[in-house]
Amino acid sequence: MRILCLLLCSCISIATFSQSSNLKPCSAAEASQFDFWVGDWELTWSDTLHGTNHIEKLFCNCTLHENFKDPKTNFLGQSWSVFNANYKQWQQTWIDNRGGYITLTGGMVGDSLILTTPCIHECFRKNDEPDGLLQHQTGIIRLELGIVNRWWKNVEAKLVDPL
Numbered sequence: 542m543r544i545l546c547l548l549l550c551s552c553i554s555i556a557t558f559s560q561s562s563n564l565k566p567c568s569a570a571e572a573s574q575f576d577f578w579v580g581d582w583e584l585t586w587s588d589t590l591h592g593t594n595h596i597e598k599l600f601c602n603c604t605l606h607e608n609f610k611d612p613k614t615n616f617l618g619q620s621w622s623v624f625n626a627n628y629k630q631w632q633q634t635w636i637d638n639r640g641g642y643i644t645l646t647g648g649m650v651g652d653s654l655i656l657t658t659p660c661i662h663e664c665f666r667k668n669d670e671p672d673g674l675l676q677h678q679t680g681i682i683r684l685e686l687g688i689v690n691r692w693w694k695n696v697e698a699k700l701v702d703p704l
Contacts (some may be wrong), residue, residue: 567603571623573632574649575605578681585612592616609637631656645679654681 582594592611599606607620617639625632628646633656635643645656656679 549589566601567626569624570700571629571631571648572603574624574625575654575681578605584609610677655679 568582576598578596579598580596582596584592584594591613591691592609594610595608597606598604605621605622605625607618609618609620616637618635618641620633620635622631622633624630630646631650631654633645635641635645643658645658647654647656649655685686
C-alpha cells in the first residue's frame with residue numbers, strides 16, 4: 542500500500558510539474574548572451590599562437606561546451622557553461638588534464654561576460670597572508686566579428702556567508 546501511495550504521489554508530482562513547465566528550455570534572452578563565443582578560435586597570448594578553442598552549443602542549445610588545446614604544452618581543458626534561469630546567472634565548470642577544477646558564476650557587465658569563483662570553496666591566499674584572500678575571475682568580450690578577448694585574473698575575494 543505504501544509503495545502504491547508513493548508511486549501515485551510521484552505520478553501526480555510529475556504531471557503537475559510538466560503542466561507548469563511548458564516553457565521552452567533556455568528560452569530566456571540571457572541564454573543567448575554568450576552565443577558570440579560559438580565557433581573555432583585560434584588563441585594567442587604574448588602575440589604568439591598557443592592553442593585552439595572549439596566552442597559549441599549542446600543539449601537543445603542550452604549549454605556551451607568549450608574544448609581548449611595547447612599542443613605546445615599538451616594542456617587540455619574543457620568547460621561547460623549554462624545560463625541558470627532560476628538564479629538569473631551564468632554558471633561555468635572548468636576541468637583540465639592537470640587535475641584542475643574551477644566553478645565560476647556571473648553574468649553580463651556591459652559588453653563582457655564576467656565570471657568569478659565562489660569564495661566558499663575556491664578562494665586562495667595571496668602570498669600566504671592570513672587576510673589576503675583572492676579568487677579567480679575571467680571575462681569574455683566580443684571585440685569585433687571574429688575577434689574575442691578572454692582574460693583571467695585574481696581579484697580580492699568577496700566573502701559570502703553560505704547560510
